[in-house]
Amino acid sequence: MEFLLLGAFEARQDGEPVELGSRRQERCILAVLLLDVGHLVSTDRLIDLLWNGDPPASARGAVHTYIGRLRASLGPYQVRITTRGDGYLVEPDGHRVDAVEFVQLVDRAAATTEPAERVRLLDRALALRRSPLLAGTADDVLRERLDGPLEERRLTGVELRAEARLALGQHTRVVTELTPVVGRHPTREHLVATLMTALYRGDRQADALRLYRRTRRTLVDYLGVEPGDRLREVHRRILRADHRLERTGRPVYEVRVRGVSLPWSVGGHPALEFCNTFAGWGHQPPMPGAEWLRGYRTLAVWTGHVGLADEVSVGRLLDLARRNPVGANAALDEARALRARLYACLTDPEDRRAFDAVARYAEEAAKTLVFRRDADGRGRWWPDLTAGLRLPVHAVAWSAAELLADPRRLTVRACPDERCGWLFLDESGLRRWCSLATCGRSATDAPCQGASAPSGRLAGWTQTR
Known part of the structure; x- marks a missing residue:
């Protein structure tokens, strides 16, 4: 069976329209379940959406009645609504939902690096949006609550297609x-x-x-x-x-330094920049360009680019890496391990194991630091060249320790978009999205509250807002 939600709510069997539910509430419940097809939606969630937080005493019984009527009308078309615990789900069973197809196409487009193929997939995806979500069925309040993740993906698709066309x-x-x-x-x-x-x-x-x-x-x-x-x-x-x-x-x-690609500086602190990537940590499959730390040369150049090492040290590191590629790869692996621990530490203040791991790196780095006078006359700590190929690891660890000891640590936020996860300092408390607009949160979205990225499921996303 085919369900069309990206416009007027329609159901079709073999191309012919099917009438489902004589009441608007029934169609709204079915639409919420279809937006999260294959996943459980709690009864409380359905009640909250249907009555916008102000349900009558009979709401739970009414939902049960609506589900019963929907089962009766959908049964002849092999559409199953299953009860699990205190909730319901529509079994996928090969049924087509245009909203789900739209999300899948956008995600496939994001995963391809071929511009022409990306444009082709996004043209298909964006063409599915016929008019406002559930036009004629959902009121404006319900539509606004349900449409957030779809609208975000639509704008993502527009951005990706524009970049592909530029390419x-x-x-x-x-x-x-x-x-x-x-x-x-x-x-x-x-x-x-x-x-x-x-x-x-x-x-x-x-x-x-x-x-x-x-x-x-x-x-x-x-x-x-x-x-x-x-x-x-x-x-x-x-x-x-x-x-x-x-x-x-x-x-x-793209930022090009000494012939290598580096990520944009968006976090406001070198330790945050070290964690940030072109497209974020949580997206599966990874976005094109999601891993910027591809080789030791990139690590060394980045360390100089953000001011954690001087140009003389960077040149020395590149020379050492050419002569000792095995040692360079070992140092790169260590840097990646530190990055993972640091990201965990910054996004979850309760993760003591991650903090302790970063602390051990910082304590080791402190043994190799030297205090030198800068060109502007101020003194600062620098990682010493005696650290060899591990100098960038020490530099990042010391920078991380400085941030973790700084009151600004409490203002670190992670962009909540599921395909992003960039870290940034929010000392004003006003920032509501990734500052680089890697994902481009809108001004009406809820402020970032930490690092937990929202679920990739459609209706489930609105629960975290």
Whole structure:
């Protein structure tokens, strides 16, 4: 059987429409179950959604009655609603749900690195959205509560498709597609940065700069924050007529130092940057470019790029790595192990084992530090070259120790988007999304409350908001 939720609620069998449920509440319950097809939805959740937190005393009995009627009408079409504990689920059984297909297509597109294939998949996905979710069935309040994850994935799809079109040299089409979307989502920095790049490639530098100024005013006036690093970097490159913005086939967010790709600096502290990747930690399958720490050369260059080692040390490390690749790989593995422990420690303050592991790295690093005078006359601790290939590990461990001892540690947040997970400092308490707009949270989303990424299930996501 086929269920269409991305527009007017319809059910079809062999292409023919099927009438399901004479009451709006019945169709709404079925829609909630279908959005989470194959997963249990509690009765309390159904009651909360159906009556928006103000249920009558008879609500539980009414839900039971509605489920019974739905079973009767769906039975002839082999659609099973199963009771488990204090909840219900629709068994998948090969039935097609357009909302589920939409999510799967977007995720497949995110997992492919071939721009043309990504565009093809996203064209299919975005075409499934016919009109507002459950048009004519759900009221505005229920639709807003249910549509959050779908709308987020739709915008993700728009972003991914725009980037793929840029890689294919289709900047004119990107401008046409993104201009109205950015107008509706003016604080979504990922979209703005991509549109600015497309405008620049179309010889519309002035329009790109005007868009930046307008976006900055919006962010400052309504959210009290400046644009994130990515948007500022695109702005700087446009001002400098940077040739890197002209190149296709390479992400616009890429930072190139000494010939290697490094992630954007978004967290506000080197220890956070070390944990952050292009696309986050939690997404399965991993997003393209999710692992930035691919080789020891990248680790060494990054250590100098964020100021944890001087250029002389970086050059020495690169030379040592060329002469001792086995030792370099061992140091890289150690750095990755530290990164995993540090991420766990920063995202879960109660994880004592992770904290103790980072502490051991920091204690070892402290034995190799030297106190030197900087060019500006101030003194600072530097990892000594006697550490050899392990110098970057010591540098990161010491930086992590400084952060963990800093009151700002309490302001570390993790972007809650399931495909992100970037860490950042939120000293103002106003930040509501990843500052780089890797995922691009909207201004109306709930603030980040920690590191737990939401479930990938559709209806389940709304429970965490």
